[in-house]
Amino acid sequence: MAIKQVVYEPLTTDTARELSKNLQLFNQNDQLSAVEIGDGNLNLVFRIQNVINEKSYIIKQALPYAKVVGTSWPLTLDRSRIEGESLKRTYQLVPELTPKVYYSDSTLAVTVMDDLSHLIILRKGLIAGNQYPKLAKDIGIFLAHTLFFNSDFGLNQQDKKIQSSQFINPELCKITEDLVFTDPFFDHDTNNIDDTLKLFVTETIWADPALKLEVAKLKQAFLTKGETLVHGDLHTGSIFVSEEETIVIDPEFAYYGPFGFDVGAFIANLILNYLAQDVHLAVQPQKKAEFQRYLLDVITETWQVFEQEFTTLWQEHPQDAFMNVDGYLEQTLQTIFSDAIGFAGCKVIRRMIGLAGVEDVESITDVNLRNQVKKNALTLGKKLIVQRNELTSIQKLVKVVSDHA
């Protein structure tokens, strides 16, 4: 094993290659290639590969600032520790859906994990119009097992308190509090709004007090509901897929938060792809209808699998004396569902007008067509937030999406 690094410094391809040899991931004489492949908003990601036998690893390193903005936005390196610890905990619960961590160092802020380059990032796969038959089942299972077994329902309640203290993540939570729950709902300078969309945003979002009241409640839930260890950023860019595999990466926003948060993030990003397909597949109406149907089926099946699996875990692994009380499970699931819809609405809106848009929509080059998708998303996001307590079944949610024009 390597001698522990005592000073932080950002890796280069050369030092990343050297680190992988020091960690004995490879033999000293192996010829290695090293490439920085990070395309996310925050971190460096190096792929190190033996050029002869093609064995490879990923070294992810946090930078002391937010890469998308630059050094003017300092950011804690502790997010790397959180990500490593979250991946390890998740691997205990759902190993087939999580990359294995081989090494982590909180000083150097690195996590060494499986290379998943044989898979594709879900967002890219969906933009290309690909369907993934295992996706809904896998994410439903992922959500049920991680959310249940890290909560007071499925984890010894003393152990849960101790575990929650390892996932205090104030700086990354603040990013979400600002970028998801606050800035998009005001005329804030972090927002990224085309001039031609500003009037619509002003009238539809910023001037709607009823919407703001509901967002305030959802933000309060994010701030105070320490129910379970959530991934914290479960968008379609955080999921690797193929026809056979689904692997969830990038839990640096993990913290003890509301059950519905990850469910809502996943649904929101499927909805954004759904709306963007109005443009991407405009010239193939039949394929568009079929693909959008597929996306709605993924939303439906994910929730149904989550609900069934959560119910089974609740019945088979209860940690609380009240869990066999009539109606408790049903009420818990209903609250998770309405929270999830509200969070989904906030996430849809933030990706349309806040910092850090999504490729599904930003890749639409015609500004008028892009704005039309954004307007649809903003009004649908609003509906989800305001109507979340009336949308009491997955069928009702899917109908709101498919009826939305």
Ligand SMILES: Nc1ncnc2c1ncn2[C@@H]1O[C@H](COP(=O)(O)OP(=O)(O)O)[C@@H](O)[C@H]1O
């Ligand atoms: N384990 C991995 N295997 C292969 N590629 C990866 C892996 N982890 C990350 N990547 C690549 O790096 C990109 C950014 O990774 P991500 O964890 O999302 O970084 P960030 O935290 O900056 O968003 C991913 O979109 C993917 O292309």
Ligand SMILES: CSC[C@H]1O[C@H](OP(=O)(O)O)[C@H](O)[C@@H]1O
């Ligand atoms: C300044 S961070 C913006 C945004 O980036 C994160 O996503 P990712 O790193 O996975 O692309 C997260 O969603 C943050 O809200």
